[in-house]
Amino acid sequence: MNYLAALLLLVLSFSAGAVIETYEFSSSELEQRYHLLSQELRCPKCQNQNIADSNAPISQDLRKQLYQQLEAGASDAEILDYMVARYGEFVRYRPAMSGVTIVLWAAPLLLLALALALAFSVLRSRRSNDEQQTLSSDEQKQLDELLARERDA
Amino acid sequence: MAPRLKLFLPLILFVLLALFLFRGLSLDPNAMPSALIDRPFPAFDLPALQREGELGNDLLQGQVSLVNVWATWCISCRVEHPYLDKLAKAGVNIVGLNYKDDPQAARRWLQDLGDPYQLNILDSEGRLGLDLGVYGAPETYVVDAEGVIRYRHVGVVDERVWRGVLAPLYTELGGEYDAAALAGDL
Numbered sequence: 001m002n003y004l005a006a007l008l009l010l011v012l013s014f015s016a017g018a019v020i021e022t023y024e025f026s027s028s029e030l031e032q033r034y035h036l037l038s039q040e041l042r043c044p045k046c047q048n049q050n051i052a053d054s055n056a057p058i059s060q061d062l063r064k065q066l067y068q069q070l071e072a073g074a075s076d077a078e079i080l081d082y083m084v085a086r087y088g089e090f091v092r093y094r095p096a097m098s099g100v101t102i103v104l105w106a107a108p109l110l111l112l113a114l115a116l117a118l119a120f121s122v123l124r125s126r127r128s129n130d131e132q133q134t135l136s137s138d139e140q141k142q143l144d145e146l147l148a149r150e151r152d153a
Numbered sequence: 154m155a156p157r158l159k160l161f162l163p164l165i166l167f168v169l170l171a172l173f174l175f176r177g178l179s180l181d182p183n184a185m186p187s188a189l190i191d192r193p194f195p196a197f198d199l200p201a202l203q204r205e206g207e208l209g210n211d212l213l214q215g216q217v218s219l220v221n222v223w224a225t226w227c228i229s230c231r232v233e234h235p236y237l238d239k240l241a242k243a244g245v246n247i248v249g250l251n252y253k254d255d256p257q258a259a260r261r262w263l264q265d266l267g268d269p270y271q272l273n274i275l276d277s278e279g280r281l282g283l284d285l286g287v288y289g290a291p292e293t294y295v296v297d298a299e300g301v302i303r304y305r306h307v308g309v310v311d312e313r314v315w316r317g318v319l320a321p322l323y324t325e326l327g328g329e330y331d332a333a334a335l336a337g338d339l
Contacts, residue, residue, distance in 0.1 A: 044288035047182055057253075058288045061279055086286040088188035 021060070023067045030070050037066055037079060040094065044087045062091075187294075187305035188286050194220070194300050195284035202251050202259055202273035212248060212272060213300040217328030219247045219319070220294040221270070221310070222282065224254040225262045227290040233309040234266050240315065241269035243335035246328065249273035252282045252290050295319060297326045 025031040038052035043059045051059040051066075062083070069079050080092060089095040097105055135143065189195070194213050201208050213220070221237060223230040241247055249270035251259045256275060263270075276282055285294070288307075295304040304322055306314060323330070 044185065044286070061283060065283065084188065086188060086284060087288070088185065088286070090185055 021063070023063075025067075026071060033076065034066060034070055037070075037076060038063055040092065041066070041080075041083060042091050042093050044091055050093065183307065185288075185307070187302065189302045190304070192302055194294075194296055194302055195281060197274065197276075197281045197284070199281060200275045202249070202256060202275045203263070203268075208272060208274050210300055212274075213296050214298070216246055216298050217323055217326045218271075218296045219245060219310075219323070220250055220296055221247055222250045222252045222285070222287050222290045222292040222294075224252045224290050225258045226254065229309050230291045231266075233291055233311065234269070236309075236311050236315070237269040238267045239335060240310075240330070243332070244330040245323070246271060250276055250281065250285075252276050252287060253279040293319070295322050295326070 023031075023034070025034065035052070039050050041051045041062060043049045043051050043054040043056055043062075045056045045058045046054050049056075049059075051062045065082075066079060069082065074082075083091045084096075089098075089101055095101040095104065194210060196210055198207055198209050200206070219240075223234075237247060247269050249272070251273050254277065256277065259273070259275075263273075274281065279287075285292075291307075291309060293306045293310050294302055295306075297303050303326060304318070306319065308314075310319065320332075
């Protein structure tokens, strides 16, 4: 039981250490936007981490920049534009729709449409197979002959 | 014909997938083109590292430059430093951007290891680095004579990178250097 408690404390202490700096916000609304934006902005140095979770120096800089711009009264769109102008669409987890990123947005829909079309065609061919279970009169005659020959032999 | 073609569908899908994955093997996930390609170098007005006075964008006008982002805390910068020295000796125009560094340590580094830079822009706060979209030193930008960014290389500049990528671009933009001296020195 003691071991369990110790383990639990250890695990909890790691998550507490994950956030390095804290900022004092002038309003709770700004703080909320800070959290949303820092989760939406992607660390340029890391492969797949937002700047809220990353300890990379560049993420610290971007968080500081984000804080300063929020306090200076910048809108979300202005901040995102600022970041994209410097780091490209890469910094956004939800990139704006444009010629380059259209494939990101369209691919899931295209794949869904493709899967649905495939499913429909498979189902239809299976149903038409079921319908062909009954033999035509020619086939029935042929079958009867074969069976008769079998019986005679 | 159609039913027989259907039999090959899994094979075709497999080959397509294999091609994509094979291509992925040689892609560098860290490679990210700069958002500032073909844009003017961001405006700056920062002190020089080794002398009094401010440096501005006119520093990058009139000739092709390599802008090398470096710092003493950056281990790869130490790795590429000897090669930058060679490039500078062969006449390549290199401007340093000392990024988020201690100026004293930076000056000592240049005294000890040699100074390949025409001038060094002192960016202690990393403001210019942020405007440039720097995400990790060393980075090297090719800036043309009009002060427009033409290329960014992230990582160490070595002979392979110089010969393969930077030198052709540098020459194409009108930059001059003594290729024979560079080859002889190696």
